[in-house]
Amino acid sequence: MRASRRASLRFTVIFFSLLLLVVPGVARADVLDAAARQLAARISAALPPREAVVLDLRNLSSLAAVDVAAVRRALEAGLEAHGVPLAAGSATHVEVRVTFSENLEGYLWVAEIPRGATPAVVMVSLPHSAVALAAQAEPALVLQRELVWGQERQILDLALLDAGAAKQRMAVLEPGQLSLYEWRNSGWGPRQMFPMAAGRPWPRDLRGKLYRQRLGPSDSLLVFLPGIECRLPLEGNAPLADLACGPGDTDSLGFPVFRGEEVAGGARLAPTGNFFGPEVRSGSWRGSMGPFFSVSVLPEGSGGALLISAGVDGLAHIYDQASRAVATVPGWGSDVSSIKTNCGSGWQVLATRPGDWTQPDAIRAYEIRDGVAVGAAPALEFSGPVMALGPLGEGAALAVARNLQTGRYEAYKISVFCGR
Amino acid sequence: MRRTRFPFFAAASFLAVALPSVAATHPHYGGSLRVEMRERVASLDPRRMTADAPGAAAAEPLASLVYERLVSVGGDARPQPVLALAWQHDAEFKRWQFRLRPGVKFHEASPLTAMAISAAWQDFFGSERRIRAAGEWLEIESDIPMPGLLEELSRGRYFVFHVAADGSLSGTGPFRVAAWQPGVRLVVAANEDYWAGRPFLDAVEIDMGRARREQLVDLELGKGDLVELAPEQVRRATQSGARASASAPVELLALEFNRDRPAARDARLREALALSIDRTSIVNVLLHRQGEAAGCLLPQWLSGYAFLFATSSNLARARALRAELSAALPLVLVYDAADAEARVVAERVAVNAREVGIAAQVSAQAASAAGTHDARLVRVHLVPSEPRAALAALAAALGLADALPPGERPEASGPEQLYAAERAIVEGFRVIPLAYLPETYGLGPRVRNWTAPRWGGWRLEDVWLETSSPASVGEKP
Numbered sequence: 001m002r003a004s005r006r007a008s009l010r011f012t013v014i015f016f017s018l019l020l021l022v023v024p025g026v027a028r029a030d031v032l033d034a035a036a037r038q039l040a041a042r043i044s045a046a047l048p049p050r051e052a053v054v055l056d057l058r059n060l061s062s063l064a065a066v067d068v069a070a071v072r073r074a075l076e077a078g079l080e081a082h083g084v085p086l087a088a089g090s091a092t093h094v095e096v097r098v099t100f101s102e103n104l105e106g107y108l109w110v111a112e113i114p115r116g117a118t119p120a121v122v123m124v125s126l127p128h129s130a131v132a133l134a135a136q137a138e139p140a141l142v143l144q145r146e147l148v149w150g151q152e153r154q155i156l157d158l159a160l161l162d163a164g165a166a167k168q169r170m171a172v173l174e175p176g177q178l179s180l181y182e183w184r185n186s187g188w189g190p191r192q193m194f195p196m197a198a199g200r201p202w203p204r205d206l207r208g209k210l211y212r213q214r215l216g217p218s219d220s221l222l223v224f225l226p227g228i229e230c231r232l233p234l235e236g237n238a239p240l241a242d243l244a245c246g247p248g249d250t251d252s253l254g255f256p257v258f259r260g261e262e263v264a265g266g267a268r269l270a271p272t273g274n275f276f277g278p279e280v281r282s283g284s285w286r287g288s289m290g291p292f293f294s295v296s297v298l299p300e301g302s303g304g305a306l307l308i309s310a311g312v313d314g315l316a317h318i319y320d321q322a323s324r325a326v327a328t329v330p331g332w333g334s335d336v337s338s339i340k341t342n343c344g345s346g347w348q349v350l351a352t353r354p355g356d357w358t359q360p361d362a363i364r365a366y367e368i369r370d371g372v373a374v375g376a377a378p379a380l381e382f383s384g385p386v387m388a389l390g391p392l393g394e395g396a397a398l399a400v401a402r403n404l405q406t407g408r409y410e411a412y413k414i415s416v417f418c419g420r
Numbered sequence: 421m422r423r424t425r426f427p428f429f430a431a432a433s434f435l436a437v438a439l440p441s442v443a444a445t446h447p448h449y450g451g452s453l454r455v456e457m458r459e460r461v462a463s464l465d466p467r468r469m470t471a472d473a474p475g476a477a478a479a480e481p482l483a484s485l486v487y488e489r490l491v492s493v494g495g496d497a498r499p500q501p502v503l504a505l506a507w508q509h510d511a512e513f514k515r516w517q518f519r520l521r522p523g524v525k526f527h528e529a530s531p532l533t534a535m536a537i538s539a540a541w542q543d544f545f546g547s548e549r550r551i552r553a554a555g556e557w558l559e560i561e562s563d564i565p566m567p568g569l570l571e572e573l574s575r576g577r578y579f580v581f582h583v584a585a586d587g588s589l590s591g592t593g594p595f596r597v598a599a600w601q602p603g604v605r606l607v608v609a610a611n612e613d614y615w616a617g618r619p620f621l622d623a624v625e626i627d628m629g630r631a632r633r634e635q636l637v638d639l640e641l642g643k644g645d646l647v648e649l650a651p652e653q654v655r656r657a658t659q660s661g662a663r664a665s666a667s668a669p670v671e672l673l674a675l676e677f678n679r680d681r682p683a684a685r686d687a688r689l690r691e692a693l694a695l696s697i698d699r700t701s702i703v704n705v706l707l708h709r710q711g712e713a714a715g716c717l718l719p720q721w722l723s724g725y726a727f728l729f730a731t732s733s734n735l736a737r738a739r740a741l742r743a744e745l746s747a748a749l750p751l752v753l754v755y756d757a758a759d760a761e762a763r764v765v766a767e768r769v770a771v772n773a774r775e776v777g778i779a780a781q782v783s784a785q786a787a788s789a790a791g792t793h794d795a796r797l798v799r800v801h802l803v804p805s806e807p808r809a810a811l812a813a814l815a816a817a818l819g820l821a822d823a824l825p826p827g828e829r830p831e832a833s834g835p836e837q838l839y840a841a842e843r844a845i846v847e848g849f850r851v852i853p854l855a856y857l858p859e860t861y862g863l864g865p866r867v868r869n870w871t872a873p874r875w876g877g878w879r880l881e882d883v884w885l886e887t888s889s890p891a892s893v894g895e896k897p
Contacts, residue, residue, distance in 0.1 A: 060720070060727060103724030103807060104497055108835055110725055121728065123835045201523075204617030204881070205447050274446055293446040312448065334446035356447070356868045357882065407495075 032067060033074040035126045039109050040078025042122040043096060046113045052087035053079060054095045061102035068100060071109075142343065142377035143350075143365055145399070145412040148392075149181075149188065155400045155409040156208030157388060159221065161234060171221055171232075172411075173208045178223055178232070178243060194243040196223070196230060205274035209390065211256050211263060224248075224255045226269050257282060259297035259305065260340040260347070261391040267295055275312050282307060287323035293334035294389070298347050298368060306368060308349055310334045316351065318371060327371035333361065335389035339397050343418035345369075348376055350397055350414065352386045361386040363399055365416055377416070447869060451885035452623040455646045455878075456630040456638060460603035465589060467543065469577035477801060480575075481878045485608050485624060486527075487579035487591035490518055490537075490558075491570050493804040495874040499570040503532060503580055503592060504558075513565040518558040524615045526582040527590040534558040536582050544577065571805050594619045594881035604628055620869070620884035636862065645864040645885070646878075651710035651761065654860055663863040667876040669712050669719045669856035670802045673765065675753070675795045676818055676851050683751055683794045688741045689778065690849035693751070693795075695738035696776040697769055699731045703855050706764050710860060714853035716846050717814045723807050725839045729846060738776040750779035754793040757784035762797045765854065769797075799857075804875040808838055818851050 047053065055075065059068050075098065076086055087093030097112040106127035112119040149158060153174045161169040170181045170188055177195050181188040202225075209224040212234075223230035229248035233241050248254055257265040257280065265282035269275075270291070277291040282305060289295075292309035299305055306326075307319040316329040316336060333352030340347055348365040351373075355361055362379035363386060384404035392398035397414040459478030463469075466487060469476055490504035504518040524532035534553035541551050549562045560569065572578070581589045590596070592615070595608035606626040610619045630638070635647035640660045649657055654664045675693075677684040684690060699713035712719060715729030753770060755762035763784065770780035785793065803813035815821050823845045846853070859876035866886045873879055 099727060101720070101724040101727065103720075103835075104722050105806065108724030110728065112728070121725075121836065121839060123725070123839070125724075125835055201613055201615050202617055204614075204620060206617065273449060312446075356884075358869060358871050 029070060031126070032071050035107075035109065035124055036071045036074035037078035037081075039098070039111060039122070039124040040075050040084075041082060042124060043098075043111045043113060044079060044082035044084045046111075046115070046120045046122055047084060047094065047096075050083065050085065052085045052093040054087050054093045056095055056097045057100070058097070059100045061100045061107055063100050063102075063107065071100070142417055143363065143380040144415045144417060145380055146415070148398075148411045148413050150403075150408050150410040152408055154206070155388070155411050156206060156225075157210045157390065158392070158398055158400070158411040159210040159212060160393060161212065161221065171210055173210050173223060173225075175202050175206050175208075178230070194230075194232065196225065196228065196243065196245055198225070198228060202226070203274055207255070207269060207274055207388075209255050212393070222256075229254070257295055257297060257307075258337065258391050259299065260338055261393055261395075264297040264305070267292075277309075280307065280309075282321070285321050285323075287319075289319055289323065289325075290317065292317070294336050296336050296338040296349065298338045298349065308336050308338070308368070310336050310351070314354065316373070318368065318373075327373075329373045332373075333386070335386060337389045337391060337397050339365075339391070339395070339414075339416060341395065341416045341418070343416055344376055348416060349373070350389060350399075352389060353379070355385060357385045357387075357402070358404070360384060360404065361401065363389070363414060380414070382412075447620045447882075447884035448887065449618075449620050449884070450622050451866075451887060452625055453621050453645050453867070453880065453883060453885065454643065455624060455626040456635045456644045457626065457628055457648055458630060458632060458635070460629045461606075462602045464597070464600070464606075466577045466579040466581055469579075482606055482626065483579055484593065484877070485595040485880060486593045486597055487581055488593050489574055489578055489580065491574050493571065493574045493875070497804060497806040497810075499574065507570070509566075509569075513567040513569070514563065515559065515561045516566065516569055517554070518560075519556060520558060521615065524592050525613055526592055527596040527611060528582070528584055528588075530582055530590075532580070532592055537580055540581050540583060541578070568809060571803070571809055575803065595624060598623065614881075616881070619881040621880065624880055639862045639864060642864065644862075645867050646870075647862045649860040649862045651706075651708040651857070651860070653862070654708065654710055657862040661865065663865075663867075663870075664860055665863055665870060665872040666710070666858035666860040667872050668721050668874045669858050670874075670876045671857045671859070672714060672717060672719075672800045672802070672814065672853060673711075673762070673855045673857060674714070674717075674798055674800065674818070674851050674853045675769065676798045677795050677849075678793055679819075679850065681792070681794045683749055686745060687849055688744055689751075690852070692738045692741035692745075692776060693769075693773055693778055693780075694849055694852045695734040695741070696772045696778065697852065697854065698733050698772055699854055702765055702768055706768060707761065707855060707857065711855045711857040714856050716842050716853055717818075717851075718807055718811055718842060719802075719856045722802070722810060723835075723838070723842070725835065728839065729843070733772070735776055742777045750781045751794045752792065753780055753782050753795050753797065754785040755782070755797040756799075757786055759797075759799070762799070766797045769854075795852075797854075802875065807835075811838060811842060815845060820845055820848075820850060823848050823850065 057072055079086065094114055099110045101108045101110055106125055109124045111122050149172060156173040159171045161171060168183055172179045177193060180192045182191045211222045213220045213222050219234045221232040221234055227247060228245055230243050230245040232243045254266055254268045256263040257267050265280060267276040267280045275291045275293050278288040280287060280289055280295060282297055289309055291312045293312060295307055295309040297305050297307055305321055309317050310332060311317050316332040317325050318327040320326050333354050335352045337350045338347060339350055344367050348367055350363050350365055353362050361382045364375060364379045365377040366373040367376045382401040384402040386399050386401045388400040390398055392413055399412045399414050401410050403410055461479045461482050464479065464483050464486060469479060488502050490502060491499045492502050494500045503521050503524060505521045506519045507516060509516045520532060520534060526532065534557060537558055538551050538553045545551055548564055549560060551560050581591050583589055594611055594614045596611050598609040599607035607623060609623045610621060612618055632648060632650045632653060635644060636653050636657060638644035639647045639657060639662050649664055658664050677690060703709065703711050703713050713731035715731040716726050718726060720726035753766050755766040766782045770782045773780040800814060800817045802810055815824060824841050863870055868884045868886050869882045871879060
């Protein structure tokens with residue numbers, strides 16, 4: 001009996017999931033429409049033949065008002081399709097109360113149909129997993145995001161391995177695993193998995209980085225994790241060789257430090273921690289700075305580069321090439337990444353905002369003018385904390401956020417547009 | 421030179437010094453979290469954690485710091501892998517196999533193996549169940565189907581532990597026991613080799629037996645970081661700058677009738693009492709809006725249909741029902757003597773009852789006492805599971821399993837059948853639901869990354885402490 005209930009639930013999930021994910025062109029509105037028509041069928045079956053109906057709708061769920069209006073239209077259309085006339089206010093009619101409710105598993109739409117002393121109750125459930133996220137509004141802002149990939153497991157970094165519009169391969173770095181995907185018709189499918197073992201448990205706030213290294217004919221994907229560096233040769237689209245991992249080059253200072261998309265230096269990750277420092281290398285310069293969660297490099301006109309770090313003290317610090325702290329910026333989060341654009345001065349810094357893992361986050365773009373960070377774009381909001389920020393390639397950045405509603409990790413391509 | 425090129429540097433630096441340390445997204449390591457609780461937990465030994473053991477519910481969050489389970493139940497009520505990475509069962513649910521997470525070690529450094537769990541759990545299973553190690557797999561077998569085994573293993577005493585030669589127990593959890601005074605104080609230290617990564621905290625210090633009033637004072641004075649809050653304390657705590665964090669409403673406050681007493685046998689009397697109760701006042705006034713009125717057993721967030729059950733009083737109908745009854749002895753309503761909220765709610769129920777002509781006496785009773793009461797005010801915590809299993813567990817806890825219609829056990833049904841089953845229980849009036857309450861905690865200003873689990877309890881391995889000394893934080897992994 002339990003198995004039959006599970007089978008029923010599974011059928012519901014599969015039905016709506018297939019409707020949403022498999023049938024080309026089916027959108028969230030179509031899923032809601034299908035559920036509304038299913039409810040209409042249930043209501044009509046519970047009504048006496050040709051009984052006129054007035055619907056009394058109320059919404060106790062997280063459905064947006066616009067969705068409720070659309071569902072109402074679909075419900076009315078569904079009832080009429082089943083031969084149930086919708087009564088005008090003055091006509092003899094049955095008043096059916098429909099409540100858009102919600103429970104742990106999804107939306108629950110409940111219709112109460114007057115019938116003697118006790119109303120008949122019919123329900124239609126619609127799993128959360130079957131309902132797509134609301135269409136992302138086109139921001140009239142400078143920063144835009146595009147969902148690249150989402151999954152249950154933590155995403156440390158993500159790299160698109162083929163330039164231009166030809167999506168072919170994607171690498172996703174997870175704790176203990178590098179996963180390669182390839183584009184198949186309309187979606188990413190798994191191609192190869194490379195487990196990576198550490199000598200000891202990974203740190204809780206694990207940091208990891210991917211970098212596509214092209215040296216002459218040699219083309220590799222480099223993987224940086226605490227105490228480990230790995231290299232995966234990339235030879236066209238041929239089957240990939242094994243991932244070669246080692247303890248890393250101590251002199252290289254471990255994790256890459258980026259200026260836009262290019263590696264400008266390196267920084268050492270604390271052995272079992274989640275922060276870097278104090279040694280940092282940028283170009284030929286090598287110096288020390290306070291411990292930091294992330295660092296990025298900006299060209300500073302002809303006078304050398306600026307290093308911008310998000311310190312463990314909760315402040316962002318701007319250093320010049322002589323390792324001098326030239327400015328301190330409060331109010332930023334733990335992740336910064338420089339990005340080269342065609343807007344403004346040509347270079348901006350993307351920064352998260354303060355908060356912790358329980359709070360929604362946002363990314364803002366800043367320009368550094370005379371040591372002062374000036375906001376260059378309104379905040380781009382996320383439904384959860386941004387866990388990683390860095391270059392993605394092709395003039396875009398990558399932000400990995402954890403969706404607090406679903407618990408999934410979502411990797412976004414962040415683009416800066418000179419919109420206004 | 422450089423400073424002249426950056427004229428705003430001095431001002432920016434001053435601003436940075438003047439501002440308090442700003443929380444960053446990435447956590448800081450270090451520090452000791454100070455926790456206070458009212459209950460006194462006498463043992464952390466999973467072998468003594470039977471469901472009816474005194475303090476069993478309070479022991480759960482403490483034990484969870486040290487021990488882990490094969491599976492847990494997530495906020496969405498789905499089983500989540502913990503020490504078991506994967507599992508499978510046969511078609512009849514009589515044989516389950518669990519593949520263990522590799523590389524996990526007990527605190528005393530021995531590896532987690534199927535053999536170790538099998539040895540530890542031998543006494544947990546009666547003759548109808550068998551547990552054994554089969555290579556890397558742990559097998560649990562029974563002659564009776566076990567469709568709910570994952571939910572069973574996700575609660576109660578099914579913690580994974582290892583007994584050393586000297587009889588001491590160790591777990592695999594994010595913390596290990598550093599100091600233990602039963603019923604008084606527990607100190608746990610970070611497990612440096614925790615498989616999911618060392619916790620950010622260095623230690624957690626838990627003081628037991630602290631009255632709610634003392635806990636609130638300690639929170640306000642900065643002596644406590646995490647304390648329990650009674651409903652009437654929430655406003656004061658937030659006004660004093662602390663944060664209040666509540667779970668979903670997970671605890672049912674209800675009147676449970678004693679079927680052995682003649683006064684409670686007449687369903688009309690029970691219905692009249694149910695219709696007399698002003699739940700809105702109970703929630704809004706007595707419980708300071710820290711909960712929801714309950715007209716049924718499952719809360720709205722879990723079932724989605726609780727709104728179909730009335731929570732308002734119907735005095736006319738209650739009086740009519742009472743009029744059908746002959747004069748009766750006063751109903752004796754009892755509550756847990758240690759539960760201050762239960763006392764005021766019980767007194768309000770008695771006042772409501774008298775308004776419709778039902779005499780009621782209220783008295784305190786030790787939780788374990790089996791007295792000569794007609795009804796008892798009880799608190800029942802939801803079992804973390806999907807709605808059907810949660811209703812079945814609630815019904816069982818309230819002695820109502822037999823009230824479910826034959827063949828319509830809730831675990832076998834969809835939402836409509838579940839609703840019908842719950843309505844049948846509620847309309848039997850053997851239990852009168854009153855309110856749903858959340859678990860509420862007060863958090864000090866330095867606590868970060870606290871997430872209130874939907875089902876209540878703690879999750880401290882991700883918590884970190886904001887310190888005023890960032891330089892020292894940076895040195896400590």
